[in-house]
Amino acid sequence: MYSSIVRLQNTFGFFTTVAFAVACIIAASDLFSARTPSVGVLKTTNVQVVRGRPHYYSSKKEEYAIIRFSLDADLSSLFTWNTKQVFVYVTAEWPSAGGSGSGQNATNQAVIWDSIITSPSADHLANLGPVAMRKLRRSAAGKSIDPSRGRLSINNQRPKYQITHPSSKVANQEDVVLRLHYNVQPWVGILTWNPDEDFLKWKTLKGNLSRKFALPGLKKKDEGKTGTRS
């Protein structure tokens, strides 16, 4: 009955139980840390619509919106000991031709820019070149949590993704808004997004919506040089 196999089994069983309990406590600790992110500025700086092809071998012509924007946000309260990374993304949203207004019911939604902000303890996992990696690690030397990384101040940022629509038409689209979202990836536990309503100590992300704007008409070739900037 008390053979070494049984003892080994019991030890392993106890180890997994304890590990699971500790993981649950760590996951639950997220609920007790306040999340009070805020957005200062989210606005477009320059909007263009150009014609292009989805990829090199395609002969299909589509219209692409290039939306430059400025963003000023403080997400530092999202960085706790259980935060592995925060995925920040900006979407452009617009209603369908016959559709409802923008917002949660927006029928067209596309990410134009995103960014992965790793916690210093997860820096080694980031997909970066050696120079950028060294710089990133030095920026938080000796710290395992670095809330200052959550302070974003981005000016006239080029979008990472040029967006289009399955109909290939986006020019002159009205009622477009930009919206800032975040997704907190824990070391263990539940993945969380910016809540629609206040939930315990987690506040909503206020001011994460830009003013409505319209996409301009297709940029003519001869207009290219004078390109408007506002």
Add this chain to the structure above:
Amino acid sequence: MLSSLQNPRQAAAQLMNFGLILSTAFMMWKGLSVISDSPSPIVVVLSGSMEPAFQRGDLLLLWNRNFFSETNVGEIVVYNVKGKDIPIVHRVVRKFGAGPQAKLLTKGDNNAADDTELYARGQDYLNRKDIVGSVVGYMPFVGYVTIMLSEHPWLKTVMLGLMGLVVVLQRE
């Protein structure tokens, strides 16, 4: 071991015990499947395309019901492509339209390009029905065992043998 062979009643009890363990695990899996409405409620990450969020071997808990809102942009979903049996874990980056016919485009956080290349021939977007579930929970490392088992099949035999041996030797 020999003693258990001499006593058929005890041998039968041990066989029952082994069967009970297996069927309990199976029932828990299927129960979770019913609760989450997903054919595979727990998946193991097999690729690094969502790094640094998910590494190979991490365990993901899926949820496939839309109680409060539709599957939206920003959610990390697991989807199947027709003709390929390996499910893929990527983030929804575009959504056009609403309801079951909404067109969804996905992309891995760690990939430069979106998933159009991964979809079936002539398929440009996913529909809701292609999605097996949205990731809601995360547990690191635990699934690495299954990767080891599928990459080194002989480990399976060894493990089954060990389990059988333990059950036979155990007398309680």
